[in-house]
Amino acid sequence: MLSAKLILTVLAFIAISSAAPSPEAGLAPRVSAAITVCTGSLNPSQGCLEIPVVSDACINFIGGLTFFNKEVSSSKIPGGFVCTFFEDFGCSTDDGVALLTGGSWNMEEVEGLAGIENFNDLTSSISCSPV
Numbered sequence: 011m012l013s014a015k016l017i018l019t020v021l022a023f024i025a026i027s028s029a030a031p032s033p034e035a036g037l038a039p040r041v042s043a044a045i046t047v048c049t050g051s052l053n054p055s056q057g058c059l060e061i062p063v064v065s066d067a068c069i070n071f072i073g074g075l076t077f078f079n080k081e082v083s084s085s086k087i088p089g090g091f092v093c094t095f096f097e098d099f100g101c102s103t104d105d106g107v108a109l110l111t112g113g114s115w116n117m118e119e120v121e122g123l124a125g126i127e128n129f130n131d132l133t134s135s136i137s138c139s140p141v
Contacts (some may be wrong), residue, residue, distance in 0.1 A: 045093055045138060046086040047078055052114050057081075063091060063138045068101035070135045081134040086114045093138040095120075095129060100126045108133075111141070 013027035043063040050056025050111040057076060059078070071079035087093050099104035108120040108129040 043088040043091060045136070047082045047089075047133075047136075048084045049078065049081045050083055052084045061136075062105065063088070063093075066137060066139050068135055068137050070099045070101075071133065072099070079134050080131050083117050083130050084115060085110060085117065087112050087138070089113075090141055091138050092141050093136055095133045096135045096137070097129075097132045099134045100140055101135045106132055 029045055032037075044060040045063060046058050046109065048056060048058035050058075052058065059075075061075075061113050069075070071077075082095070085093075085095070087110050091112060093110050095103070095108040095110065095117075096102060106122060106127070106129065108117070108122050108127065110120060117133070118128050119126055120129045121127075122129065
C-alpha cells in the first residue's frame with residue numbers, strides 16, 4: 011500500500027511540472043541586443059564595449075561611458091536596429107548626426123544628414139530602436 015506522503019509528493023511534482031512554462035509556449039528567455047562601440051577598430055577589437063540596446067532611450071557618454079565621449083571610431087549595430095549617433099549630449103540634433111543600421115561601421119564613412127560624412131571621434135550620445 012502506498013503511503014500518503016508518497017502520493018502527496020507525486021501530486022506536488024505533477025502540479026509543479028504542469029505549471030512550468032514551456033519554450034513552445036513562447037515564453038523562452040530572450041537575449042538582449044547590444045551595440046558595440048570602439049575607440050579603435052572592431053577587428054581586431056581595440057577599446058570596444060558592448061552596450062545593451064534600450065529602445066528609444068538616449069545613452070550619453072558620461073559617467074562610466076565618459077571614455078567613449080568624442081572617441082568612437084567604429085561600431086557594430088545588430089540586425090533589425092537603427093542607431094542614431096549624436097555629436098551632442100542628450101541626443102540633440104543641434105549639431106551632427108549619423109544614422110547607422112545593422113552591420114559594422116567605420117565612423118569615417120557613415121550616413122549623415124547631408125550624405126556620407128566623417129563622424130570619427132564626434133559621438134557624445136546614441137539612441138537605438140528596432141526597424
